[in-house]
Amino acid sequence: MTDIQVRAAQAAEYEKVQAVFGGAMMFEPKPDELWTRLFEPERALVATDDGEIIGTTRALTRELSVPGAVVDAAHVTGVGVQPTHRRRGVMSQLIGRQLREVPEAIAVLWASEPAIYGRFGYAAAAWGVEYAVDLHRVGAPNDSIRPGALAVLTADEALKDLPALLRRLQGQRSGVSGRSDLLWQARLQDKPDDRGGRTERRILVHRDEAGTVDGYALWRGKLNWGPTGPANEVLVEELVAPEPAAYRALWQHLLTMDLSATLNYSHAAVDEPLQQLVTYPTALERRLGESLWxxxxxxxxxxxxxxxxxxxxxxxxxxxxxxxxxxxxxxxxxxxxxxxxxxxxxxxxxxxxxxxxxxxxxxxxxxxxxxxxxxxxxxxxxxxxxxxxxxxxxxxxxxxxxx
Ligand SMILES: CC(C)(COP(=O)(O)OP(=O)(O)OC[C@H]1O[C@@H](n2cnc3c(N)ncnc32)[C@H](O)[C@@H]1OP(=O)(O)O)[C@@H](O)C(=O)NCCC(=O)NCCS
CATH class of the missing domain: 3.30.1050.10 (SCP2 sterol-binding domain)
Structure with a gap:
């Protein structure tokens, strides 16, 4: 470790920081104007070897819902050490210093591997449930959605209605990260390269009788034709519906998509009410994992x-x-x-x-x-x-x- 230095990043170093992180995670970083603007250099640390960046960690300034409150929480992300410099204590230096310096009283992250962060005093504080739903077997009712209650919005329209719903979810559940306007724009970006062969993102909303949006789902589909006929896949990326009528309607709509055989959703809670909306909960095929550390x-x-x-x-x-x-x-x-x-x-x-x-x-x-x-x-x-x-x-x- 003698020649490794740790220092704060500079604003112009975003691309280098991303290149080191991408190299560690094995993805090719692409230029992204919004994420460049979201980079907070004063909240990023870099480790250098002979002046070259070989390790990084950074934090986003965001709020998190905790029991009974919404508080500041350092959102740690972009932790990576160049493979040539692994297992020499670089990450330990970066994370130790970051934890001692963050102004917030708590820090949170998603871990790529559960073995990494426990040594630094992190613990999995929220479980996530991943659903792989067998739509042919699950038995979802398809009869109680009020005509005209569902609509599809553009991203620009969604930017007006969706943030308030996320804030309401924060009032209901802990572990939900807040989003600034810029983070919302980044969330709703839909670059063709990021679709993984699926359709563009659909922004499905539910409106109450007064026409106010009271729930939304971000989802994509994938055409698939199996040996016995249509077997499309529905991928639900995010579903936020603080109102029970919206929650029921959005899930009923998604669980009964024509031509579809499977639905995947990775961010369910352990007490997700979805299980009440189907006849055969075992067809939800749930898998438990660590989500927020x-x-x-x-x-x-x-x-x-x-x-x-x-x-x-x-x-x-x-x-x-x-x-x-x-x-x-x-x-x-x-x-x-x-x-x-x-x-x-x-x-x-x-x-x-x-x-x-x-x-x-x-x-x-x-x-x-x-x-x-x-x-x-x-x-x-x-x-x-x-x-x-x-x-x-x-x-x-x-x-x-x-x-
Ligand atoms: C994970 C990563 C950041 C670790 O960096 P590093 O500089 O090699 O870590 P350190 O040398 O400080 O390791 C400290 C300890 O953690 C252990 N450790 C590090 N990475 C580990 C992993 N992926 N799994 C299990 N243990 C790990 C080390 O063995 C070491 O243990 P020891 O103190 O008992 O010897 C780096 O390997 C990496 O970039 N991996 C790929 C990207 C990634 O997964 N990033 C995390 C995103 S959340």
Whole structure:
């Protein structure tokens, strides 16, 4: 590591940073005006060897919904080390420094491999469910969509109506990342090269009786003809429908597309209501995976930022091998109106590391899960169940976008 330097990136280095990331991930970066504008050089770190960039990590300034609130969260992305420089501690330097420097109290990312980020105190905080639906078997009703309720929008039209719906989803579920205007434009780009042989993106919306858009689905189709006839594929990229009528109508429409045999959707929550809308839920063929990984970078601030399911008064003894100020005892006190979390000398009720706090932070994984393998230790009888209940949340977190 002697000749490897780590420094902040410069604005003009976006293409070089992307080239290193693309080289590590094995894709060819293409010029993209919107993503160039979204580059935040002051939030990017590069590792150089003899002046050449050989490793990168960066963060996007975005908000994230957490239990009972929407807060700033560093959205970490573009982590890559040139294959010639792998396993020499480059990523460890980059991620360690990034975590110590982010101004937000939490950082989040999608991991390419689950083995990478646990060592830095990240934990999978939201599960994602991938559906591969057998449309011939699933048995979806196709009778309750009000005539005229569904329409297809252009991307420009969608930019007016869709952002408010995503914000409403953030009010319902944790783990949902906010989008600036520029991020929305980037999300709705539909370059032919990115379609993977599928149709252009359809922006399907549902309108309520007053004509207001109250749900949308982004989806594509793929023509396919199997030995027994038509077997088209429907790929649902994103579905946001805070209103139950919109949720039902959009799914019913997509599950009953003519000529189609399969539907894929990768961003369902573990408590996705979709399973209620079909006759044979086993035909949804669900696969569980880690979706959003979370790191608590400022323990007391992070714990104050979210809300809790029931009142709580607990002393947590926390360890953090990377960020010294997170190590110590903190008293967390919550009731319906306020949350306080301060450093204390009082005896601990529970001890755990920042990793377990991260796993439980969005309310998607109970602290009892970590206690069962000895990663959370109870010192005061009853403290574990009380704290696990308070950290839980009635709705499971979900991350609907890989960033
Ligand atoms: C993943 C990647 C960034 C790691 O960079 P690196 O500089 O080789 O990582 P480090 O040398 O700092 O590794 C630190 C530790 O993590 C381990 N590690 C690194 N990458 C790993 C992986 N993909 N799987 C399992 N362990 C991994 C190392 O073995 C090392 O363990 P050790 O401390 O016990 O020896 C790099 O290999 C890469 O760019 N991979 C392809 C792109 C990618 O997957 N990026 C992540 C996007 S989310």
């Amino acid at each position: 979370l790191r608590v970078t400022d323990v007391p601030r992070a714990l104050r930022q979210r809300r809790y399911a029931v009142p709580l008064d607990v002393v947590l003894e926390v360890t953090d091998h990377l960020i010294e100020s997170n190590t110590g005892r903190f008293r967390l006190t919550t009731d319906e109106s306020a949350v306080t979390c301060e450093r204390t000398d009082d005896a601990a009720d529970l001890s755990l590391s920042v990793t377990e706090l991260a796993g439980a932070y969005l309310g998607g994984r109970p602290l009892t899960e970590f206690a069962a393998t000895g990663r959370v230790t109870e010192h005061t009888a009853g403290a574990l169940n009380r704290t696990a209940t308070a950290f839980g949340w009635p709705v499971a977190p979900v991350s609907i976008e890989v960033f």
